[in-house]
Structures are given as C-alpha cells and as structure tokens.
Amino acid sequence: MGRVTNSILVVAGQYLTLAAAAVILAGCGGGGGSSATPGEGSQDVPPTSSGNPPVNHAPTISGTPVTIAVVGQGYSFQPSASDADGNSLTFSITGKPAWASFSQSTGRLSGTPGSGNVGIHSNIRISVSDGTTSAQLPVFSIQVQAAPVSNSPPTISGTPPASVLAGQSYSFQPSASDSNGDTLTFSISNRPSWASFDTTTGRLYGTPTSGDVGSYANIRITVSDGAASASLAAFSVAVTQVSNGTATISWLPPTQNTDGTPLTDLAGYRIHYGTSPSALxxxxxxxxxxxxxxxxxxxxxxxxxxxLRAYSSDGVESAPSNTASKTIL
Known part of the structure; x- marks a missing residue:
C-alpha cells in the first residue's frame, strides 16, 4: 500500500499527482479509506452524463392501387412513402402476381400480363420499413381482363326501288353483315309517312294510297353494331298515281298460211307490248x-x-306484225 509523502503518491514505482492517486486509491479499496484532504490541491470528479436515447418515428405509406389490368397492356402502381426521421426506406411485397415485378427501393409494382394471367390476383400487400418499424397499405387485388377485340364496322348494301304505284305494296330490305359477329340494329331517317320500318332487319315496307302521291327524298338506312355504323347512300321513292291510259290495238285477221294455202285453223292472237321496241x-x-x-x-x-302475232290451233305462231306505238301522258 502506498504512503503520502510531500503530496506525492508512489505506487509500484510510478509517481502520480495527488488527485490521480486519490482516484486510484478509492478504486483499490485500501484500508482506512484514505483520500486527499481538502485544501491540499484536490478537485471533484465530474459526474457522467446519462441522457435519454432518440425516439424513432414509423414511416408512412399511402396510395390507391390500380385494380384492373388488361392483357398485353402495361400495369404500374407506385405508392408514396416518407419517414419523419429521414431514415432510408425499403419496400417489400407479399402476394405479388407472377407476371409483375417489384422494386424494393421505390415500391413500384409493374408488369404486362399475358392471356394466361386472366383472372383475379388477391391478397397483395406492399410494406415500407425504416429498418426499425414498418407500415403497410391495405391488402388489394388486381383483376386481369382479356384484351378487347378490335371492332370492324358493319357493311350494308342494296338498291332500293325508286318508285311505287299508289295502292301497290312497296318493300326493300338491305343486306348487312358484321365480321365480328356483333348483333346489328337498323335505323332510318326521313322515313315516308306511309311506310313502316323494321329495326331488326332494316326492311322498309308499306302501301301508299292516292293521297301519298309524290316524291320522298333523302331516305337513309343505317346499320350499327353498337360501336360503329354504316349507311346506304340516301335515296328517294316516288309514289305515282295509277294511270288510266289505254291503247286500242286493231288488226286485219290473216286468211292464209305462209305457203299460200287457206288458213282454216286460226285459234287466236297474242299482243306483245312494252316501253321499248326491242323488249316487248x-x-x-x-x-x-x-x-x-x-x-x-x-x-x-x-x-x-x-x-301482234296470230297462232293456229296446233300452236304454230306467225311472224310478228309491224310495231305500233302510243305515248301515254
């Protein structure tokens, strides 16, 4: 055990100042509890600091995931996340669809589903962590839908009759088709008041009366598949009055055959007529x-x-007579 001499403490051949020696002696627990006497150059040892550790704040995450994806089209969702303490954040995911990729640094879920991925992909959850605490979005699902079929417009064709006599029936039905097999519906504009129209077939029909005589213009029939449409060219229908025009045909009966022999078996006549001399x-x-x-x-x-032609009882017919004409106004 050391001894105090002239304010110098000798311990194991070393010389220390009195203040340092007091600390060492106290640590050694030597008998008598020797310590420096106040007034002999001693000083107090300062207490050790013992403050509270910093408090960590959990990160936050938000965002509304896109819940529909389409085959062949890109899908992407990236949440927003922040940390009040400025800590580095990492993201994780559970229930990730097989067709999608996930970024641990941004939280972005992205990918392009194929035709084999059609269906609902459920229980997807994205989380963010600051290394100590974490936060999560609510679980969500993504429904992968089949790609829509490219639509082709329908086609329509036909030549409507341009006139009808009052009292006689009129009918026209166009031809229409759709390469996608879509259900077709028909519509009409400027339908004549005397006519009816079938929206299922596109048929325009009716029987005008003498009170309907006149021209009905700019009639247009349209077909639609629900997404696209096609129309016939606009057309007109003229309702004409029944004409009372007449023509009286007179002739001299034949008396002999072409070989000069007497005609004894004349049976009758046939009158051929029309609006063209070459098409009777x-x-x-x-x-x-x-x-x-x-x-x-x-x-x-x-x-x-x-x-006119004459014919015999055995069906032999003469050559045609001369052609006569009459104009009906």
Whole structure:
C-alpha cells in the first residue's frame, strides 16, 4: 500500500499527482479509506452524463392501387412513402402476381400480363420499413381482363326501288353483315309517312294510297353494331298515281298460211307490248279468232310499243306484225 509523502503518491514505482492517486486509491479499496484532504490541491470528479436515447418515428405509406389490368397492356402502381426521421426506406411485397415485378427501393409494382394471367390476383400487400418499424397499405387485388377485340364496322348494301304505284305494296330490305359477329340494329331517317320500318332487319315496307302521291327524298338506312355504323347512300321513292291510259290495238285477221294455202285453223292472237321496241315483254293472250281489236288498260305515263302475232290451233305462231306505238301522258 502506498504512503503520502510531500503530496506525492508512489505506487509500484510510478509517481502520480495527488488527485490521480486519490482516484486510484478509492478504486483499490485500501484500508482506512484514505483520500486527499481538502485544501491540499484536490478537485471533484465530474459526474457522467446519462441522457435519454432518440425516439424513432414509423414511416408512412399511402396510395390507391390500380385494380384492373388488361392483357398485353402495361400495369404500374407506385405508392408514396416518407419517414419523419429521414431514415432510408425499403419496400417489400407479399402476394405479388407472377407476371409483375417489384422494386424494393421505390415500391413500384409493374408488369404486362399475358392471356394466361386472366383472372383475379388477391391478397397483395406492399410494406415500407425504416429498418426499425414498418407500415403497410391495405391488402388489394388486381383483376386481369382479356384484351378487347378490335371492332370492324358493319357493311350494308342494296338498291332500293325508286318508285311505287299508289295502292301497290312497296318493300326493300338491305343486306348487312358484321365480321365480328356483333348483333346489328337498323335505323332510318326521313322515313315516308306511309311506310313502316323494321329495326331488326332494316326492311322498309308499306302501301301508299292516292293521297301519298309524290316524291320522298333523302331516305337513309343505317346499320350499327353498337360501336360503329354504316349507311346506304340516301335515296328517294316516288309514289305515282295509277294511270288510266289505254291503247286500242286493231288488226286485219290473216286468211292464209305462209305457203299460200287457206288458213282454216286460226285459234287466236297474242299482243306483245312494252316501253321499248326491242323488249316487248308483256303479253296479252286473245283466244278468240273472231276479234279484230283489243284495248289495253292501265298504262302508266310512257311511250308504249305494240306488236301482234296470230297462232293456229296446233300452236304454230306467225311472224310478228309491224310495231305500233302510243305515248301515254
């Protein structure tokens, strides 16, 4: 044990100042509890500091995930996150869809689903951590939908009749199709008041009366598949009055055959007529050989052409007569 001599303490051959020696002696727990006497150059040892550790604040995370993805189209969602203490943040995810990628540094979930990913991907949760505490978004789901089929517009065609006689029926139905197989509906603008229209078939039909005589213009029929449409060119329908025009055809009956022999088996006549001298497509059959004239009625306004043939009882028909004409105004 050391001894005090002239304010110098000797310990194991070393010399220390009195203040230092007092600390050492106290630590050694030597008998008598020796310490420096006040007034002999001693000083108090300052207490050790013992403040509270800093408080950590949990990070925050927010954002509304996109819940719909489409096959072949890019998907992306990135939450917003912050930390009041300025700590570095890292992100994690559970329930990540197989078709998506995830960034641990930004929290971004992204990817492009394929046709095999159609369906609902559930229980996805994104979390953020500052290394001590964490925060999470509510779990969410992503529904992957099939890519929409590219729509092609429908097609429509047809040539509407341009006229109809009062008292006679009118009917026109266009042809329409859709390459996507969509259900088609029809509409019409400037429909004549005397006509009806079928929105399922596009048929325009009706029977005008004499009070409907006139022209009905700018009629347009349109077909739609619900997304696109097509229309016929605008057209007109003229309702004309039934004409009372007549033409009386007269002739001299034949008396001999082409070989000069007497004609003894005359059976009747056929009057061929029409609005073109080269297309006498209408026929009146007169099975009375004694007639020498015939009135044709209800001729519409036009120039009409007429020709006559005689026929025998065995069906032999003569050559056509000369062609006569009459204009009905």
């Amino acid at each position: 497509n209408l026929v009146v059959d007169i099975n009375n050989p004694g007639l020498t004239s015939y009135m044709i009625q209800n001729l519409t306004p036009a120039t009409w052409y007429f020709s």
